[in-house]
Amino acid sequence: AVFDRIDAVEGKVRAYITQTRDLAMAQAKATDDKIARGEAIAPLAGIPGALKDNMCVKGVKTTCASQILANFVPPYDSAVAERLAAANAVVTGKTNLDEFAMGSSCENSSFFPTRNPWDTAAVPGGSSGGSAAAVAAAEAVWALGSDTGGSIRQPAAYCGVVGLKPTYGRVSRYGLVAYASSLDQIGPIARDVTDCALVLGAIAGHDGRDSTSIDAPVPDYAKALVPDARGLKIGLPKEYFVAGMDPAVEKAVYAAIDQLKALGAEYKEVSMPHTEYALAAYYLIATAEASSNLARFDGVGFGHRGEGNDIIAMYKRSRTEGFGEEVRRRIMLGTYALSSGYYDAYYLKALKVRTLIKQDFDKAFGEVDVLVAPIAPTTAFKVGEKVDDPLAMYLQDVCTVPINLAGLPAISLPCGFVGGLPIGLQIIGRPLGEETILRAAYAFE
Numbered sequence: 532a533v534f535d536r537i538d539a540v541e542g543k544v545r546a547y548i549t550q551t552r553d554l555a556m557a558q559a560k561a562t563d564d565k566i567a568r569g570e571a572i573a574p575l576a577g578i579p580g581a582l583k584d585n586m587c588v589k590g591v592k593t594t595c596a597s598q599i600l601a602n603f604v605p606p607y608d609s610a611v612a613e614r615l616a617a618a619n620a621v622v623t624g625k626t627n628l629d630e631f632a633m634g635s636s637c638e639n640s641s642f643f644p645t646r647n648p649w650d651t652a653a654v655p656g657g658s659s660g661g662s663a664a665a666v667a668a669a670e671a672v673w674a675l676g677s678d679t680g681g682s683i684r685q686p687a688a689y690c691g692v693v694g695l696k697p698t699y700g701r702v703s704r705y706g707l708v709a710y711a712s713s714l715d716q717i718g719p720i721a722r723d724v725t726d727c728a729l730v731l732g733a734i735a736g737h738d739g740r741d742s743t744s745i746d747a748p749v750p751d752y753a754k755a756l757v758p759d760a761r762g763l764k765i766g767l768p769k770e771y772f773v774a775g776m777d778p779a780v781e782k783a784v785y786a787a788i789d790q791l792k793a794l795g796a797e798y799k800e801v802s803m804p805h806t807e808y809a810l811a812a813y814y815l816i817a818t819a820e821a822s823s824n825l826a827r828f829d830g831v832g833f834g835h836r837g838e839g840n841d842i843i844a845m846y847k848r849s850r851t852e853g854f855g856e857e858v859r860r861r862i863m864l865g866t867y868a869l870s871s872g873y874y875d876a877y878y879l880k881a882l883k884v885r886t887l888i889k890q891d892f893d894k895a896f897g898e899v900d901v902l903v904a905p906i907a908p909t910t911a912f913k914v915g916e917k918v919d920d921p922l923a924m925y926l927q928d929v930c931t932v933p934i935n936l937a938g939l940p941a942i943s944l945p946c947g948f949v950g951g952l953p954i955g956l957q958i959i960g961r962p963l964g965e966e967t968i969l970r971a972a973y974a975f976e
């Protein structure tokens with residue numbers, strides 16, 4: 532049924548870079564066989580979903596939507612692919628993204644842009660735009676995204692589905708192509724909060740191959756889902772209503788707070804004074820780490836190799852031909868921020884700001900259990916609208932990047948519509964507070 536749906540709408544949406552029909556049918560058969568033998572099956576057994584194309588699946592092309600990896604076939608599975616296989620989930624394919632997860636609209640894919648299923652003239656958000664669009668268009672039941680600065684939550688919001696960025700370290704990054712390693716985190720995108728909880732339960736857990744993986748038991752997230760918010764203390768950081776915020780988005784967030792209060796939550800406004808510096812700190816830290824992580828793509832070990840008479844010329848050709856404009860911009864920004872003489876002024880300063888932002892959250896979580904905020908200042912914008920203005924594109928991330936800087940879990944879920952496009956609500960939790968944000972989201976939904 533999912534592949535029939537893909538055949539019907541993929542021409543308009545273009546969510547997938549690669550479809551894995553044979554793999555999916557074989558995986559589905561494994562579950563059929565289990566059922567025929569009378570064996571117990573896991574909650575995700577036989578349920579079809581897609582992976583963002585920056586997560587390795589053995590034998591399946593993993594491109595990061597980049598020319599430099601256009602023909603790269605990984606010889607191993609990412610930790611999430613392994614866990615999903617162990618849960619007998621079915622993988623339908625690999626979804627489109629902004630090249631190397633750098634972007635907020637899916638327009639930086641070097642192959643093609645994905646469209647928003649609610650309005651194909653609008654972007655699906657990014658960078659996990661393919662994953663969010665696939666779920667919204669019913670071309671997958673669930674999908675995985677990665678979130679370095681909002682890339683699960685913002686496309687989920689733009690496409691009217693639910694997306695969860697777990698606590699940093701909750702899901703193993705082994706086999707995820709690194710963008711900014713201290714910020715990257717894999718998480719689920721699904722049609723509702725329950726599905727999101729089930730997929731998170733399947734992929735979370737300790738993994739010795741990722742040195743930042745958290746060694747803590749994985750709760751039964753579905754158990755946390757109760758239909759009220761009694762006793763929950765919710766806070767609103769007023770600094771998240773930045774200049775340029777669409778009044779309809781602000782109104783929808785306040786209406787969501789009223790609804791949570793009606794469900795039994797206690798509400799107070801909190802202050803997070805360093806929020807205004809988060810975007811600048813993020814774009815220094817993320818580009819610095821990216822410049823270092825992307826040094827491995829040199830045409831030697833794997834990926835595209837350009838022609839050249841000597842090795843330096845070959846490096847240059849490989850990288851110039853392989854990387855798109857935005858990726859090159861970020862490598863240059865990051866290399867500059869890390870260069871001697873500038874390191875203290877930029878990178879080190881950004882790390883200090885990161886600590887101040889974390890302290891703002893620590894203080895707020897002394898007063899409340901969860902924070903409620905918008906996901907983005909606007910709903911999905913038009914294809915082409917911001918593509919030539921990188922700063923306008925970066926501003927889309929103002930409400931999402933502080934959460935990555937602090938390593939916290941946050942969920943994005945629909946809280947209304949304006950002009951036919953969905954508005955996203957963000958619920959942010961304490962470290963390993965996934966159950967609490969899922970509970971609040973479930974009550975609200």
Ligand code: GLN
Pocket residue numbers: 632633634635657658677678679680681682683710817928
């Ligand atoms: N839009 C942000 C960026 O381009 C976030 C990307 C992400 O979370 N991968 O850096």
